[in-house]
Amino acid sequence: MNTRGLRSQLKDSVPVTGLGTQIGAYGVQDTLRSGFSSVKNELLPSHALELSEKNFQLNQDKMNFSTLRNIQGLHAPLKLQMEYRAARQIQRLPFLQSSHLALDTLKGNDESISFEDILNDPAQSEMMGEPHIMVEYKLGLM
Secondary structure (H helix, E strand, C coil), X not given: CCXXXXXXXXXXXXXXXXXXXXXXXXXXXXXXXXXXXXXXXXXXXXXXXXXXXXXXXXXXXXXXXXXXXXXXXXXXXXXXXHHHHHHHHCCCCCCCCCCCHHHHHHHCHHHCCCHHHHHCCHHHCCCCCCHHHHHHXXXXXX
């Protein structure tokens, strides 16, 4: 077994910060802001391809940007990245889930139906909270 490869996988898969839950002012987990804790999120990847699949979209974007740079020059991927960043900043109020329709349109995902489109219903989301508290926290009033 190649321990060097395994060590690099473990180093890449386990984040150094953020392993624990957020602790509130009284030493108790802040469930309202951080959500429910899950042991599944703290486990190591179970298969070698899991890391590759998690980074698939990032690798695909890097490849598309490098191809675009080779074909059209440096300005094209820079312009596209600025448009992605601007589209990512458009969102609803903190207690409502954003659809990111502009970002999907820029990436070309608006014409395809995927797994997340059918089984990612915001009404069944576990992230629900008091709207007034969430807005005050987002604005820095709490």
